[in-house]
Amino acid sequence: MVDAKSGDDSLLFLTDENLRRGIEAMFFAYRGFTSDPDRILQGLDYGRAHHRAVHFIHRAPGTTVGNLLDILGVTKQSLNRVLRSLFDDGLVEARVGRKDRRERHLYLTEKGAALERSLSDAQRARMRSAYRAAGPVAVAGFRTVLEAMMDAEQRRQYQAQYHGAKDGAP
Amino acid sequence: MVDAKSGDDSLLFLTDENLRRGIEAMFFAYRGFTSDPDRILQGLDYGRAHHRAVHFIHRAPGTTVGNLLDILGVTKQSLNRVLRSLFDDGLVEARVGRKDRRERHLYLTEKGAALERSLSDAQRARMRSAYRAAGPVAVAGFRTVLEAMMDAEQRRQYQAQYHGAKDGAP
DNA sequence: AATTTATGTCAGCCTTGTTGACATTCCAAG
DNA sequence: CTTGGAATGTCAACAAGGCTGACATAAATT
Numbered sequence: 001m002v003d004a005k006s007g008d009d010s011l012l013f014l015t016d017e018n019l020r021r022g023i024e025a026m027f028f029a030y031r032g033f034t035s036d037p038d039r040i041l042q043g044l045d046y047g048r049a050h051h052r053a054v055h056f057i058h059r060a061p062g063t064t065v066g067n068l069l070d071i072l073g074v075t076k077q078s079l080n081r082v083l084r085s086l087f088d089d090g091l092v093e094a095r096v097g098r099k100d101r102r103e104r105h106l107y108l109t110e111k112g113a114a115l116e117r118s119l120s121d122a123q124r125a126r127m128r129s130a131y132r133a134a135g136p137v138a139v140a141g142f143r144t145v146l147e148a149m150m151d152a153e154q155r156r157q158y159q160a161q162y163h164g165a166k167d168g169a170p
Numbered sequence: 171m172v173d174a175k176s177g178d179d180s181l182l183f184l185t186d187e188n189l190r191r192g193i194e195a196m197f198f199a200y201r202g203f204t205s206d207p208d209r210i211l212q213g214l215d216y217g218r219a220h221h222r223a224v225h226f227i228h229r230a231p232g233t234t235v236g237n238l239l240d241i242l243g244v245t246k247q248s249l250n251r252v253l254r255s256l257f258d259d260g261l262v263e264a265r266v267g268r269k270d271r272r273e274r275h276l277y278l279t280e281k282g283a284a285l286e287r288s289l290s291d292a293q294r295a296r297m298r299s300a301y302r303a304a305g306p307v308a309v310a311g312f313r314t315v316l317e318a319m320m321d322a323e324q325r326r327q328y329q330a331q332y333h334g335a336k337d338g339a340p
Numbered sequence: 341a342a343t344t345t346a347t348g349t350c351a352g353c354c355t356t357g358t359t360g361a362c363a364t365t366c367c368a369a370g
Numbered sequence: 371c372t373t374g375g376a377a378t379g380t381c382a383a384c385a386a387g388g389c390t391g392a393c394a395t396a397a398a399t400t
């Protein structure tokens with residue numbers, strides 16, 4: 001079911017105007033998307049970078065530092081600053097790898113898991129409300145377009161569900 | 171047409187797992203979304219903040235500084251730093267308001283328009299490719315979910331198409 | 341005439357990214 | 371067994387781009 005006015009296969013959704021609207025939608029939506037966690041984090045000594053680290057450690061417990069570097073796409077120096085403060089505050093702990101003892105496997109402590117929960121509860125609440133308002137068909141489309149917007153490498157990581165936890169604890 | 175396995179109205183798309191996937195999709199997709207302009211801007215003296223300013227000035231020529239502050243959601247000090255460099259480099263010009271001469275109305279110069287074009291061409295190309303791959307139905311869903319994810323005020327601005335250019339030139 | 345609004349600007353701070361250099365540990369290949 | 375390279379940590383320095391606070395100016399509004 002396409003646009004009746006269109007003789008072709010209705011590529012009207014590809015006009016520059018529509019693309020611009022999509023670009024701006026991404027801009028505004030991303031602001032909303034990050035605003036709740038940002039609000040929680042301000043006042044604490046943490047920022048968005050800590051949120052990301054905590055999220056992906058929760059997501060793939062036992063993931064290595066190198067793995068996290070790949071996922072987050074930052075330098076190790078930048079990540080290290082974040083991880084150090086999370087170690088110091090007892091939110092994350094690193095266990096030396098059993099097979100490869102150079103690797104550090106990262107786990108949330110109880111305290112870290114509590115912060116993760118408070119952040120992701122807020123973010124999930126917004127996402128859930130948006131999903132519910134939009135309905136399952138729209139949600140499927142949402143995910144399809146977002147995946148098509150990723151770089152190949154990002155898409156691979158997204159779809160792979162991060163097989164990052166190769167090793168257990170020592 | 172919902173999930174046949176579900177006795178309820180199929181709220182299976184609202185599971186925490188699905189919400190998490192959506193959250194991560196936003197994270198990775200936004201990285202892709204900004205990567206092309208970022209690549210162009212690095213090397214030049216500009217960053218993402220300049221891109222945003224240039225985008226919205228192009229979008230609503232004659233918009234005022236205050237208007238831009240509302241849209242971008244930053245402080246005037248932060249925006250001013252960006253605008254000053256754009257003035258100095260001759261990418262943006264400010265004209266004193268005709269009705270209210272306190273206001274500065276912002277316009278892209280030829281040079282500014284050229285930069286805007288190069289940035290938005292890159293970003294549109296990615297968006298077009300994603301749209302084309304996903305198809306019109308998915309795109310509609312994409313936009314619906316993104317709008318539902320915005321704060322009310324952001325949504326208002328998004329839907330209003332920025333009636334920002336209240337005044338002409340002096 | 342007094343107040344408010346729109347804008348600009350200075351100074352200083354924070355977070356989070358960057359590069360470069362270097363040390364440590366330790367697996368794996370020769 | 372030795373050594374090369376991989377994984378990690380750390381120090382220093384820097385930049386972009388947010389922020390707050392304070393103050394200045396011009397113009398509109400009351």
